[in-house]
Amino acid sequence: MVQKILMICLGNICRSPIAETVMTDVLVKLNLQSVVVDSAAIGPWHVGKRADPRALSTLKNHDLKNTHIVRQITKQDFNEFDYIFGMDEENMSELRRLAPNGSKAELLLLGDFGLSKENRIIEDPYYERGDEGFEVAYQQCVVACKAFAEQRLQK
Template sequence: MTKKILMICLGNICRSPIAEVVMVDVVAKAKVNDVVVDSAAIGSWHVGNRADPRALSTLQQHGLKSTHIVRQIKKQDFDEFDYIFGMDEENMSELRRLAPKGSKAELLMLGDFGLPKEKRIIEDPYYQRGAEGFEVAYQQCVVACQAFLQQRLQK
């Protein structure tokens, strides 16, 4: 049975598109079939755009590519997806607020998988100068996605 995963961050141009591509890569390398991954924004500011050039560059440096176009989360996502991941506490509280009662999706913080408690927040690198924050987010996503795969998808 296909498992559907949705990565969420505030604007869907930094962390969630990185997490989406990383999860697709981790799943493919593990040869796990029937997993669909997407990403979306909580806010509508960047809908229709591509990811931040720094996010795209970071992925490219690791041999990965994103063709994702920003979209905003919608009510039906909470029933279409099995897992919806937020990147920080604000994302999580907004996801809990938006989730319709009785919806199917399990709401999880990505950093709760495989990362030490003090590093579990995947910080938004958008307002930082340069690409360092994007690389940190990428590395956190790799660890968290691999841990999630081992804990939840490879049973």
């Protein structure tokens, strides 16, 4: 049975494409290819575009590639995906608001897996000048995605 994971952040150009790529890499390394991973935005601002160049550069520095085209979350996503991850409390609040009654998806904060309580929010690096925030988000995603896959997906 194929399981589906959706990574969400505000604009789908920084954190969620990094999380999508990292989760896909973790799943390949754990031989869990029966899991499909995608990402989407809460808002419509960047629909049709690629991820932020700093996010793509961070992934490239770790020998990972992302070809995702930004899309906005839909009502159907809540019944198509098994797990929908937000990166921060604002994402989670908005996901809970958007979720149709009785939807299938489990809404989870990605940082609740493997990260300490003080470090569980994956902060948006969009407004930072350099790449440092993107690297921090990447490292948080590596830990959280691996912890989630090992806890919830490995049999």
